Structure formats: structure tokens, C-alpha cells
Amino acid sequence: xxxxxxxLGEIAKIKYGKNQKNVQSEKGTFPIYGTGGxxxxxxxxxxxxxxxxIGRKGTIDKVHFADHPFWTVDTLFYTEIxxxxxxxxxxxxxxxxxxxSIYNEGTSIPSLRTETLNRLKxxxxxxxYQNTVLAMLxxxxxxxxxxxxxxxxxxx
Numbered sequence: 535x536x537x538x539x540x541x542l543g544e545i546a547k548i549k550y551g552k553n554q555k556n557v558q559s560e561k562g563t564f565p566i567y568g569t570g571g572x573x574x575x576x577x578x579x580x581x582x583x584x585x586x587x588i589g590r591k592g593t594i595d596k597v598h599f600a601d602h603p604f605w606t607v608d609t610l611f612y613t614e615i616x617x618x619x620x621x622x623x624x625x626x627x628x629x630x631x632x633x634x635s636i637y638n639e640g641t642s643i644p645s646l647r648t649e650t651l652n653r654l655k656x657x658x659x660x661x662x663y664q665n666t667v668l669a670m671l672x673x674x675x676x677x678x679x680x681x682x683x684x685x686x687x688x689x690x
Contacts, residue, residue: 535659535663536659536660537658537659538657538658538659539656540619541652541654542652542654542656543653545615545620545658546586546614546616546625547613547614548588548613548652549611549614550590550608550611550648551567551568551590551607551609551611552606552607552608553607553608554573554576554607557577557605558575558576558577559577562574562575562577563575563577564578564604564605565602565604566604566607567587567604567605567606567610568592568606568607568610569609569610570593571598576605579604579605581604581612582603583622584599584601584615584622584623585599585604585612585614585615585622586626586629587599587600587606587611587612587613588611588612588613588629588634588651589611589644590609590610590645591609591643591645592609592644594634594635594637595634595644597626597629597630597634598626601623611648620658621665621668625656627668627671628656628658629656634646637651
């Protein structure tokens with residue numbers, strides 16, 4: 535399989551989240567994410583396309599995927615992905631396999647900088663191959679989510 539060795543900065547723009555104070559509401563419909571996961575709901579979305587969410591401060595070693603409109607706080611990066619090069623979900627799986635904690639630049643709190651992430655080199659296959667991989671992984675991912683929901687319901 536032929537891969538293109540590309541930096542993350544060549545395939546995605548890494549964007550900063552924002553303070554949620556002015557958009558957080560009990561009436562909100564858009565999830566607000568921080569490095570620890572769901573924090574609440576917002577009345578408007580910060581970004582509405584599929585995106586890989588990467589911790590900026592705190593939990594930097596676990597990436598998340600959002601395929602719905604969302605808001606991220608300032609401790610979490612979101613990505614604007616060039617879908618002519620890589621499918622967002624494929625990038626998510628690829629970054630999930632990366633040990634981002636080795637790029638930690640914080641002293642007491644784990645931290646990542648955009649400059650560091652932009653230089654991260656990734657092997658990106660063509661879109662056809664990415665689609666083949668996603669066709670195998672997505673059903674497994676869906677099954678895991680369903681099982682998790684069942685477990686949550688049993689606990690409740």
C-alpha cells in the first residue's frame with residue numbers, strides 16, 4: 535500500500551475551543567466538550583462538520599470524534615479537516631493509535647501546542663483504501679457503542 539507522509543498541519547487546521555459561558559444553557563441542544571468529555575449543552579455550535587477533538591490541556595492522550603455540530607472549550611482543540619485528503623473518521627482512528635502524550639509540553643498539567651501537532655507526521659493512504667478500512671471499523675465501533683449504552687441502561 536502506498537502512503538503519503540503528510541503532517542497533520544497539511545491535512546487539517548487545528549482550532550482552539552472557546553469559553554462556553556455565553557452559550558451554555560439548559561435549553562441548549564449542541565454538546566459542549568472538554569478534555570474530560572461532555573460538559574453541558576450550548577445554544578449554538580462552534581463547528582458543525584465532522585471533526586477530531588484533541589486535548590490541549592489535561593487529558594491529551596485521548597482523541598474524540600464528533601460527527602455532529604458541537605462546541606469545544608478552550609482546553610480542547612477541534613480540527614477542520616481537508617476531506618479531499620483524509621476522511622475525518624479515518625483521521626480519528628489514526629490519531630487514536632498515536633501516543634500523543636509523548637508530545638507533552640506541560641510541566642504540572644499535560645499540554646499540547648498547535649505547532650507541535652501541526653508537525654506530527656502521518657501516513658495517509660488514498661481515499662479508496664481509507665473507505666475500505668472504515669467499512670470494516672465502523673460496524674465494530676457501532677456495536678461497541680450499542681453495548682456501552684446497554685450496560686449504562688442496566689446500571690441505571
